[in-house]
Structures are given as structure tokens and as C-alpha cells.
Amino acid sequence: MRAEEYLAPETLSQLAPFELRAKRIAEGFMGGMHRSPFQGPAVEFASHRQYTAGDSTRHLDWKVFARSDKLHIKEYRQETNLEIMLLVDASGSMTYGTLGVKGGWGGTDATRQRGAWTKYDHACACAAAISFLCLHQRDRVGLGIMGPDGIVAGIRRSSARDQWRSIVQLLAQQAVGGKIDIVRSVDQALSKSGGRVLFAILSDFLGPTEQLRAALSKLQHRGHDAILLGILDRQEQQFQLDVTAPFDGLEGEGRIDVDARAVRKHYLAELTTHLSAVRRITHTCGFDWQLFDSHDSVGPLLSALLARRENETKGKFG
Amino acid sequence: MIFASPLLAWIALSTVVVPVIIHLLLRRRRTPVAWAAMELLARAIRRSARRSKIEQILLLAARCLLILVVGAAIADPHWSNDLGSIRRTPQTILIVIDQGVASQATFQGKTLLDRSKAWIAKEMESIASDDLVGVIAMAGNQPLVWPPSGDHAAVLAVIQDLTALDLAALPRSAMEWASRENISFSSTIEGAGRETVYWLASGWTEGTLLSQEDTSVAEAREAVDRAHNTKLLGPANTSGNDVWVRRVSTTRHGPLSHEGEVDLRVQAERRSDSLERLSTNVDAKAVDRTQTKTAPLVFESAQSTATANITITIPPDQEGDIGIRVRLPQDDQPADNDSFAVCGQEGVMRVLIADRQRFRRVTMEDTPPAHWVTRALDPTNDGSMQIDLVDPSTLDTGIPSDAHTICVLQPDLVSHEGWKSLASAVRLGATVIVTPAPDGGQDEWVHRFRAVFGGECVSEPIRVAEFETPTPLNSKQPNSPLLALLSTELSDLATPVEISRALSLQGSERWIPIVTKSDDTPLVVAGHPEGSSGLVVVFGVPFDTTWSSLPTKPLIVPLLQEIIRQSAADNLEAMHYTLGGSGVKQLQRSDMHSLRLLASRIDKEQSNDRLSVDRDGKLRRPVDRAGLYEALDAGGVRVGLVAINVDPRWAINTPTTQEQTLASLCGLSATDTITNLVVVHDDGSTTQVTDTSRTPGQSHNSSTTSIATLLVMVAIAFLLLEGILARVASHAGGMLLPTRLLRWFRWRPTP
Numbered sequence A: 001m002r003a004e005e006y007l008a009p010e011t012l013s014q015l016a017p018f019e020l021r022a023k024r025i026a027e028g029f030m031g032g033m034h035r036s037p038f039q040g041p042a043v044e045f046a047s048h049r050q051y052t053a054g055d056s057t058r059h060l061d062w063k064v065f066a067r068s069d070k071l072h073i074k075e076y077r078q079e080t081n082l083e084i085m086l087l088v089d090a091s092g093s094m095t096y097g098t099l100g101v102k103g104g105w106g107g108t109d110a111t112r113q114r115g116a117w118t119k120y121d122h123a124c125a126c127a128a129a130i131s132f133l134c135l136h137q138r139d140r141v142g143l144g145i146m147g148p149d150g151i152v153a154g155i156r157r158s159s160a161r162d163q164w165r166s167i168v169q170l171l172a173q174q175a176v177g178g179k180i181d182i183v184r185s186v187d188q189a190l191s192k193s194g195g196r197v198l199f200a201i202l203s204d205f206l207g208p209t210e211q212l213r214a215a216l217s218k219l220q221h222r223g224h225d226a227i228l229l230g231i232l233d234r235q236e237q238q239f240q241l242d243v244t245a246p247f248d249g250l251e252g253e254g255r256i257d258v259d260a261r262a263v264r265k266h267y268l269a270e271l272t273t274h275l276s277a278v279r280r281i282t283h284t285c286g287f288d289w290q291l292f293d294s295h296d297s298v299g300p301l302l303s304a305l306l307a308r309r310e311n312e313t314k315g316k317f318g
Numbered sequence B: 001m002i003f004a005s006p007l008l009a010w011i012a013l014s015t016v017v018v019p020v021i022i023h024l025l026l027r028r029r030r031t032p033v034a035w036a037a038m039e040l041l042a043r044a045i046r047r048s049a050r051r052s053k054i055e056q057i058l059l060l061a062a063r064c065l066l067i068l069v070v071g072a073a074i075a076d077p078h079w080s081n082d083l084g085s086i087r088r089t090p091q092t093i094l095i096v097i098d099q100g101v102a103s104q105a106t107f108q109g110k111t112l113l114d115r116s117k118a119w120i121a122k123e124m125e126s127i128a129s130d131d132l133v134g135v136i137a138m139a140g141n142q143p144l145v146w147p148p149s150g151d152h153a154a155v156l157a158v159i160q161d162l163t164a165l166d167l168a169a170l171p172r173s174a175m176e177w178a179s180r181e182n183i184s185f186s187s188t189i190e191g192a193g194r195e196t197v198y199w200l201a202s203g204w205t206e207g208t209l210l211s212q213e214d215t216s217v218a219e220a221r222e223a224v225d226r227a228h229n230t231k232l233l234g235p236a237n238t239s240g241n242d243v244w245v246r247r248v249s250t251t252r253h254g255p256l257s258h259e260g261e262v263d264l265r266v267q268a269e270r271r272s273d274s275l276e277r278l279s280t281n282v283d284a285k286a287v288d289r290t291q292t293k294t295a296p297l298v299f300e301s302a303q304s305t306a307t308a309n310i311t312i313t314i315p316p317d318q319e320g321d322i323g324i325r326v327r328l329p330q331d332d333q334p335a336d337n338d339s340f341a342v343c344g345q346e347g348v349m350r351v352l353i354a355d356r357q358r359f360r361r362v363t364m365e366d367t368p369p370a371h372w373v374t375r376a377l378d379p380t381n382d383g384s385m386q387i388d389l390v391d392p393s394t395l396d397t398g399i400p401s402d403a404h405t406i407c408v409l410q411p412d413l414v415s416h417e418g419w420k421s422l423a424s425a426v427r428l429g430a431t432v433i434v435t436p437a438p439d440g441g442q443d444e445w446v447h448r449f450r451a452v453f454g455g456e457c458v459s460e461p462i463r464v465a466e467f468e469t470p471t472p473l474n475s476k477q478p479n480s481p482l483l484a485l486l487s488t489e490l491s492d493l494a495t496p497v498e499i500s501r502a503l504s505l506q507g508s509e510r511w512i513p514i515v516t517k518s519d520d521t522p523l524v525v526a527g528h529p530e531g532s533s534g535l536v537v538v539f540g541v542p543f544d545t546t547w548s549s550l551p552t553k554p555l556i557v558p559l560l561q562e563i564i565r566q567s568a569a570d571n572l573e574a575m576h577y578t579l580g581g582s583g584v585k586q587l588q589r590s591d592m593h594s595l596r597l598l599a600s601r602i603d604k605e606q607s608n609d610r611l612s613v614d615r616d617g618k619l620r621r622p623v624d625r626a627g628l629y630e631a632l633d634a635g636g637v638r639v640g641l642v643a644i645n646v647d648p649r650w651a652i653n654t655p656t657t658q659e660q661t662l663a664s665l666c667g668l669s670a671t672d673t674i675t676n677l678v679v680v681h682d683d684g685s686t687t688q689v690t691d692t693s694r695t696p697g698q699s700h701n702s703s704t705t706s707i708a709t710l711l712v713m714v715a716i717a718f719l720l721l722e723g724i725l726a727r728v729a730s731h732a733g734g735m736l737l738p739t740r741l742l743r744w745f746r747w748r749p750t751p
Helices: A009-014 A062-067 A107-112 A119-136 A163-173 A184-191 A209-221 A234-238 A260-284 A297-318 B006-014 B017-027 B038-074 B112-124 B152-160 B173-188 B217-224 B369-377 B392-397 B416-427 B443-453 B481-486 B490-494 B556-573 B599-603 B658-666 B708-729 B735-745
Strands: A031-036 A044-050 A072-080 A081-087 A138-146 A150-158 A198-205 A225-234 A243-250 A257-258 A288-295 B033-035 B075-080 B090-095 B132-137 B145-149 B196-201 B242-250 B260-270 B278-286 B291-299 B305-314 B322-327 B338-343 B349-354 B383-392 B406-409 B433-435 B466-474 B499-501 B512-516 B520-526 B535-537 B592-595 B611-613 B628-632 B638-644 B676-680 B686-689 B704-706
Touching: A062 B676, A072 B628, A081 A119, A081 A150, A081 A184, A107 A119, A119 A163, A119 A198, A119 A225, A119 A297, A119 B217, A138 A184, A163 A234, A163 B305, A184 A198, A184 A209, A198 B708, A209 A225, A209 A260, A225 A234, A225 A260, A225 A297, A225 B145, A234 A260, A243 B038, A257 B038, A260 A288, A260 B038, A288 A297, B006 B038, B017 B038, B038 B499, B038 B708, B090 B112, B090 B145, B090 B152, B112 B152, B132 B152, B132 B173, B145 B152, B173 B196, B260 B278, B260 B291, B260 B392, B260 B490, B278 B305, B349 B369, B349 B392, B369 B383, B369 B556, B383 B392, B392 B406, B392 B416, B406 B416, B406 B556, B416 B433, B416 B443, B433 B556, B466 B611, B481 B490, B481 B512, B481 B556, B520 B556
Parallel strands: A081 A138, A081 A198, A198 A225, A225 A288, A243 B033, B090 B132, B090 B196, B196 B676, B349 B383, B349 B406, B406 B433, B433 B535
Antiparallel strands: A031 A072, A044 A072, A138 A150, A243 A257, B075 B704, B132 B145, B242 B260, B260 B305, B278 B291, B278 B322, B291 B305, B322 B338, B466 B499, B512 B520, B520 B535, B592 B611, B592 B628, B628 B638, B676 B686
16 A cells, blocks of 8 residues: 555644643653753753752853853753654444545555454544654654554654655555553553653553553553543444344454444433543543544544644643 | 124134234344443343333233224124113103104004004013103104103103104104204203113004005015005095094185184095985184084985084194194094184285376365275385386286285386286286276277287277266176175175266176176276286276266275185185095005095195006105105096105105114114114014124114224224324334324424
């Protein structure tokens, strides 16, 4: 497939006004647009502090010394680049989709299985958009595909020019199926990230909320930031089914006879409860949550998410 | 419980499996659906599983019961309610009894009405004390006991006092009245919660054209199968006087007035084979009046006819025709001892005066003739006559049909067309009074008069006799039938009248002088033109004081009044037989050539309805009008009377058999309120009918109550229940259309 197919021009145009900013202070090796906790050679003045023995005299503010006869050190804010880690759910449940695709669309492994635009396809589109945006602002982006044994495939974080194409190709070629272990996946991702990283987790989050809570707690504990992008098909959200038929689980849960109209009310209640729990866990950890409908385009919701984060960043750092 | 249609019941029972099959079909496995959120779905199923299963079972049960109840309702089940068994609820018994003209027919020595009375009396012995009984008569649709009463003895007394009327019985309208009123009665405190039972006491089977007194019942019954809708009114036995009223006429001249006494002349006949002297009585009374006048009726030896004169009092508030019942109380023939005469009563007569208005000085000489005539006809100006003044030229356009008399006071102003109109009116029964032209010439109008009426009454040559000295009228006036009432005083009244000049008239065989001058020449002649039923009266003088003193003398008042009233009375056919007559006369079927309707004249209907009869005495077409018919032979001579009791509203097209009659009676109410119906036949047997929709020949021996209506209501309840359950269960397979509609309006899925 062509990598450009994952990033529609209208999505790019919608994302263009925004910059992905780390809500928290990001650490990076390169000078970038993100605030860094380290003060160093930079142009943006931060504050004064009294000189203490051991400080380098390079940063003494001599003008202040001339006026007040006191030694003060000028401190500057160092801007750095952002470390972003995309964690994409490649479990069997992500292969569900009810939106048809046009002929000639190659798609992913999930598309080929279902012949429809699946949640995994939508997650890939989101991941492609985020990675393109970050790479465009010289941030380092990495990818981890979550599978039954944790990260089953991944790409190290980099800001190289062909990084986006590598990410997209891996997403498209990755086999989808089985269950995921989100805790193990997060552990493995944390083990490979030395500094603070913005984790973008793309999943339907239909698994147990306890596992999600454990995974996010680890991220929070390590001081990382995270964005949870929940992706559900419209049929899953509305359950407009009028059949009485056996329902087969996509992750090997077995078969259940269901009178769709009869259980619709209770299903929607359960779904609302579940999503509320996921949102509550996410907010408790201080992370962002955004629910995507796989029938809608990526751009509007993603741009709304970035705008919200930018506003929060401005409010926190002025 | 029994079903009127067992086949439908079985079909309904078998269709119960339909919802079960649908239910199983809905449960069969279909193509699996791949699903991601299985954990959430499993939790939702766990929450709704138990309730859903209960709802599904209830829904299935509701649908099965719905179909079962609908099927049972179509099969029309009845709840057995034998009269001999213990009743659950008190009853309202509505007795609809036939006292019409045919109920007087006699079989085995008893009339049908007597049989109905006996049957009712017997049945009323077995009804419960808390039952209410109402009585409705068929003839006239008059409620005899209403609202239904619990005083059974009083009700029985009313029934026993019931006498037959000479009217057609209308069972359908009577039943409809009873059904309609019973609905109102059922809503009262007394009538609520009661079961309604109808007793239809009527000999409503086919009748017979037989009228021989020696006809056996078996033969009569045999004839029933061949002649439809007729009922014998001939006597069943020959004992008694065998006298019948032949004719009832009035001796009073002119139409009957509103009040006063009427002199009746009753002509009676008796069997020609019993010619001994016979003395009996005849009673007469106005209908609806209790006052009865009796007069002796004496048949001299070898005489078959006798005449009795009776004076009865006309009811003061009587309007229209007056019905007079004449009865032979000592005659034993129940069917012919009554005669019913209708005497035409004309409250106001209309007189047209054709005279041109002239403006003159108000002197006696210049008083117009119309004024004298008006004063004579309505001296007290009480409106006893309607007098209209018209111009003679307007007679060209015709004469109003309701004008009894036209006074032509200026004949010279009447055109030839006007004379034709007058002739046409005379042919139809009107009276025309013509006087000479007071001012103009006489020749021209006399020629026109002769052209239309035949004018030999005017002497030739036409001339006006001038008298130097006024000549009086003849002191001895002729006795003309037209002035019979004035016969004793006419001479005295005529004496003061003097004639100065007069048109010369002459009498003839057709033109009879009714008033003459002293020289025995006629002053007034009257005659019936050829082919006319009306009367033409020609005066020799106009109503002008320059011609005679007649306008100023008292004679003019009775003279004009008698001429007009008596001529009108002669022209009106005021006597109509309705019942009675020559029932005892030997009548062979072959004698009857046709039947002519008589009795419907009571209802002012046309009486020219004739029914032809074949050699077997069978009608060639169905009878569609009830009443008394006159059996005529080939020469048009009456050979007997036949009462035909047909309700024209439901026997108009085809002959009815007994079963068809019952079926029609049962189906007369579309409201299904007639639950129990008992029909009394003329042979004393009864038929109890319980079903308003049954086909003929399916009578039950016991009284049953249809519960189809109840089942329909239950079905509606199940239908609503099914809709509610289907909505609660949110099931997609709403099986019935109402359910879908219900869901369409009530189900709003969450967007």
C-alpha cells in the first residue's frame, strides 16, 4: 500500500494549525519547541537566582551586579524536542468494522480479513496522522504494536525522514488477531524509554479496566504523559441490530445467542458504564481521553484533541 | 358451549400452532454475527435474560390466545341456556304480538290471535317473579305495556283484552322498536343486568287464497306451500247469521263537516240460501271512539239485502278522512263481521269565482256578481270555504286541481281555451256554475259553451227574455236530487225572488231543471256532460240586481251552498271497504282472476294494484303490499276478500317461505341484541331462535346465548396485551398489523 493513503489531505489540512505540545515538560536531545526541565544555552530567559559557589561564572548577570553589587545567575529555558511513542492495539477485536471500503483499497491485515473499514484501520489512520504531525515538527516518534505477548512489533523513536513511512508500512503489514496484554506492552515500552515520553495509546479499550488502570498507573508513576484514543465502530456504540442470532467473539470468547433488540437497552447501558470507567481512569492519571467513531474522519476529533491540549498547556505555562 | 360453525371452530383451534411455529422460526439459528464487545454483550444478556424469557413466553401465550379467541368468535359460540334450567340472571321478556289483519284468520275454530294469547298465557305461568314483561303490538307498532312491568297479571290482562285491528302487522318495525327501546330500558336501574328474551307471537307463515268454508286445515296447509304471503280471511264455519256488510254510505249530503252527526246507511247482505226473516243489529262507531250506535237490521223473507240507518257523532278534533267501523255483533263470523268505511272529510272547499274586477260606485245595482256569490258561500266569513277571485282570462292556463267549483260570472270574457279548461275540470269531477254575461252579449259565449258541454240547455235562438213586470219563481219547485235537502223549504225560499230578465233555458234529459220560474221555464239547470263525472249548472240570470232580486234574497245562500256541496259529495268517492264482506260466499279458486288492493286506501295509497292469479290460485308475482284484497273474477266482479299480510319492507322481491320468514325476522336487528326469540305458529307450535345470523332450518330446541360479542371484546383485549408485551419485549416480530401500528405510534427507538 501507499503510505500516503493513510493520511488524507483533508486530515493534514485540519491538523496544520496545531502543534503537538507536550503537556508536561519534555525531555529531548535536540533543540525543539518543547519546554525542557534543563536550563542551558538558549535564548529564552527564565529567571534570576543568587550565585552560589560552584556556579559557572558564564551565566553571571553583570548588569545586575553593577546596579546592586550582588551576584545573580541568569537562567534560561531550554527548548527540546518531544519523544512520542505510539502504542497501537492489534487484537482481534480491532478487526470489527461495518463501514464499507472502496474497491482497490489495499488496507491492512484487518481490512483484508473483514473487507471493511475496521477499528484497526481507523487506529492506523490516527497513528499516521499523529506521527506525521510530530515528525513534521522534528519530534521523535516511535511505534509499538500491542499483541498477546506485549509489543509484538515496533520501531524505535526517531525523527528521521523515512520514519513516518516505516511506521505506516509496519502498521499495514502487521497481522491482527488474538488478545493483547496492555500491562505487559506498557512495561516493555517503558523499558526502552529513558526519558519522558508522550504515549499515544490507540485501542478500543474493551478489555478489563483493571489492566488499563495498572498500565496507566505505571506511566503516571514514571512521569510520562499519555493520550488514550478510544476507537469504536458506530455499530458498537449504537447497537442498531434487529436480529436474533449467535454472536461470535473476535478474540475467541466463544458464541452467544443474542436477541439483539431485547438486549440492546442493557448493552448500551453496559457500554456507557464501561466507557465512563475508562474515561475516569484516564483522567485520574492525568491523561487525555478521546473517543473516535470509526465511521467518522480522523481529522476533526484529532484536531479537537490537539486544540484542547494546547489550551491546557498555555494555561499551565502561560 | 356449542358452536354455530363447528368447522370454523376446528380451524380456529388448529391455527393456534401458527404463533408457535413463528416463535420457533424466530428461534432458529441464523448466520453468526462477529462481535468485538463480547464481554459487554454477555453482561447485558445476563441482565436481561430472565425477563426476556418471561416476556417471550407471555407474548407467545397472548398471541396463541388471540388467535384462539378470534377463531372462536368467528365460529360463533353459544352458551347453552335452557329455559328449563336454572337461570343465572333475571330476564326482560318482550312480547311482540301480532294483532294485524291476518291474525283474525281462523284455524280449527280459533283465530291466530287467540292462539297467541293462549300460548303467552301458558308461558307466562313459568316465568320467574322477578322477570319484567313488555308487550308491543305489531299493527301500529304500539307499545301496550312499556316499560316492561313486573305485574304479570296485569300484563296478561292487557294481552287478553287485545283485539285484532284491520291493519297490516309489521313485525319487523315492531321488533326494531322493541330492540331500540330495550337498549334505553337496559340502561335504567330496572332494566340493567337483565337478559332480554323476545317472544314473537305471530302466525307469520304463508297464507292461502282458499276461502271455502269447507276447506280442511290439511288442505289449507297444502295451499300454504303453493301460495305465498297470503292469509285466508274467510270464515272457518258456516254457523251463525252469515251476514256481512255490503256497503256503508252516508245520507248526509256533501263532504263531512268537522263536527256534528253523520247519518250512515248500512247495506247488508246474507247468504242466498237462508232466506227466512232475520232480525239482527248493526253497530257503528267512529274509530278510536267508544260511543257506539246500534240500529236494527231486518232481513225480510226472501230478501238477501237489508238496510239500517245509523247516526254517529263525528269527533270534534277529527282531521282528514273519518274511519267508521260497522260491526255485526250477532254474527259469528270473526272475519267478516266488521266493516271499515272511510268517509272523505273535506274541511275546506275551494271555489274559484271568475269575474273581472270593476270599479263602480258602491250601490246595490253596481255591486259586482262576485260579491254576491262570496257573501252567499261564506256569509259569516268563517273560512268554511276558500274563495278565490280570478280573472276569466286566466282560465286559459288551466284550472287548479284542488278547485271543487268554478263560478263563471262573466262567460263572455272566457276564451275558447278557457272553456276547454273548464270542460277538463268537469271531466275530473269539478262543478262549473255559469251565469249569463250581465253586460255583454250572450251569443258568443253560448256558442263556445255549447261546443264544449253540449248546449241544448240554452234555448235556440239565444235570447234574453225581458219581463215588463218582474216575474216570480215557481211556487212549486222540482224535486231534484241536487237540492234534496231544500225540498221542503225551497218553494218558500223561492217565492220572494223576482225576475226582470233572464236567459232562456230549457230542460232536457241531461239538463235537469232545479229551479223554475212561474211559467215553468227553468231558471237553473244542471247536468253532467257526456264522459264527465263533474256537474255543470247554468243559471238563467246573473247575480246582478238589474236582472233579478236573487242576489238580495235568502235563497241564494242555500241554493249555492247546496249546489256546491252536494255536487262535490257526488263526485267524491267517499266510501271504501276495508274489511268484511262476502266471506261466506262460495269461492272457487278458478273464480279468482285477480286481486285488487282495497285496504291500503286507509293509508291513502293507490288502490289500482292488481295481482293476477293463475288457475291454481297461485299468485303470479310476489305480494309486496299488505292489506285487504278484493278477489275479482274475469268480469271484474268481486267474488271474495283476501287479507294479505305482508310487510312490504322485507317481502318485496321474492316469495318467502316459513324458513325465510324466520331468517328474516332473526336478522332484522343488526345490533345483535335479539338474543332469544320465540315464534308462535298458527298451529300452536313454537320455534325458539337464538341466533340472529343463523341460516334457515337450524333452530335450536333450547334457548342459547351468543357469546361472540364477548369473545370479540376479549380478542381486542388480547390484541392490546400483545401490543404491550411486544413493545415491552422489544421484539421485532410484531405478528399482527395492529401490533405494528401500535408500535409505529408508540415505539420511539433511541437515535
